[in-house]
Amino acid sequence: MPLVVVTGFPSSGKTTVALQRLKVFLRCEAIYKNVKHFLSYSALSGFLVSSDFTDSSKEKEIRGLIKAEAQRLIGRDTVVIIDAGNYIKGYRYELYCMSKSNKCTQCTLHCVVPVDSARQWNAARVEEDAYSQEVFDALIMRYESPDSRNRWDIPLFSLLPDVMLPGPEVFTALFERKAPPPNMSTQCAPLSSTNFLYELDSITQEIVTAILSAQKLGVEGQVKIPGHEGCVLEGVGSGITPVQLARLRRQFLSYTKLHPMNDTTKIPALFTQFLNTSLR
Template sequence: MPLILLSGYPSSGKTQRTTQLITYLESKIAHSPDPKISRLKIHHLTDQNLGLARTVYATARAEKDARATLSSAIKRHLSPHDIVIADAMNYIKGFRYQLYCEAKAVQTPHCVVHIGTPIETCRAWNAHALENGTGGYEEEIFENLVFRYEEPNGMTRWDSPLFTVAADDAQPPSEAIWEAMVGSDGKAKVVRPNAATVLKPASAQDYLYELDKTTSDVVAAVTTWQQHHPSEGGGDVIVPGAEQSIALPMVVPSLPQLQRLRRQFITLNRQHTLSKARIRDLFVDYLNDAFQS
């Protein structure tokens, strides 16, 4: 069942909104005559109940480990009978993309709830919490998190559907979230995994050779384009035989970055049975997704 990601500035009221949402969801589950819905369980994951102190955001290594802890907890609970609510920072779009992929891999719906509290209000709430000893982030950590915050964009797949809660809203849009994630009849939109995440036994003896060669050819097409456009950022790389082109970001990826993405793709697909043309199209799509995250 669904993965619901909360996202917002530090001290924006994410946990308060989550509590309101959980109250609504529990009522819907308790009063549903549908056995499929009535047996749903809600898992509320926070930094606090995962044992993560606010000071983890003071250093890059500690913060990376904290995200890994949250990601592992989410993956542990994602199942057809659970609603997972990640009430944490979730302020990095790349991390939200990663969690979107985890949800899609287990064919469960996903959404992002953006707590749109203004920065000045968050700053005041944070200072009040610090003064009273009831929480809050140290000022330097708070300002750093605000500076690095990447606001969700409903136009991207990993931030969609996106629900925004304004500071003066009495309640989050709980009914709309329920309909999108569970549905009135327990039949939310069917989520199908990417072809690259569906494992099938390999049958062709030369499959690994084709996987390696085809992905190498795609990387070569990108590097050749870069050689002919050394001073340009962005641009579309036409890959012979592919259905779509590769949209390069403004900061053009280096060869080591491309090779790392190629190795990741090979690892995901080494047990599949894909045609050469399908390998090429999936790898192009994989690169486009990586460059947008």
């Protein structure tokens, strides 16, 4: 299920968008009722708003709490809305990577208001919920606006205070498009049968041993792999070292474990082809 990042200047209406507009809209959609929401820093930290930003280590800790809670809540039947802590583009990128690794769609809602309006709205808040003038000015200077050229900020919707939420467009972005595929490096290897792993290990070791044996006999050029018809290693000579072969074998094992095959008879040809390509 999706992740929605609501961003904007301090006191720009992020909570209003998240609670009164987006959350209500999503709950009106009968099949998407399970909406989780992070309201503010203070909801998780227990500190006053301004005090959260006067200590950089505390601020970083609270952002970590928000991300950890999002990681816990994000899932198949949940819409997570984050409207705090995402004024830094690097943090929005972290949230994007989190949603991507969980195979979830994501969009960004940018509350666009002039600085003077945000300052007036902040002054009108009750004292315990308002940012101090020093903190407010610091957050304005540090704020990094989302950019539609950044993959972690798209789809990007810019929202003005008096303009209706583009509900259908947001709905389409969240529920009617495919999530970006997770990076291969972050995925766990698929479960493979013990027999496949055994065959993979023994066959590749057998081929490496045959190559090293041919080297010891002084064979150069082509080496036909015994027991595997049609498997020929090209360009064998003194330049190929056992360390190099071991490294290439580990690379092949790692890749093949992520992409297991049903027919183990293909392993010799594939490994030989991999070696010929890598040793050129």
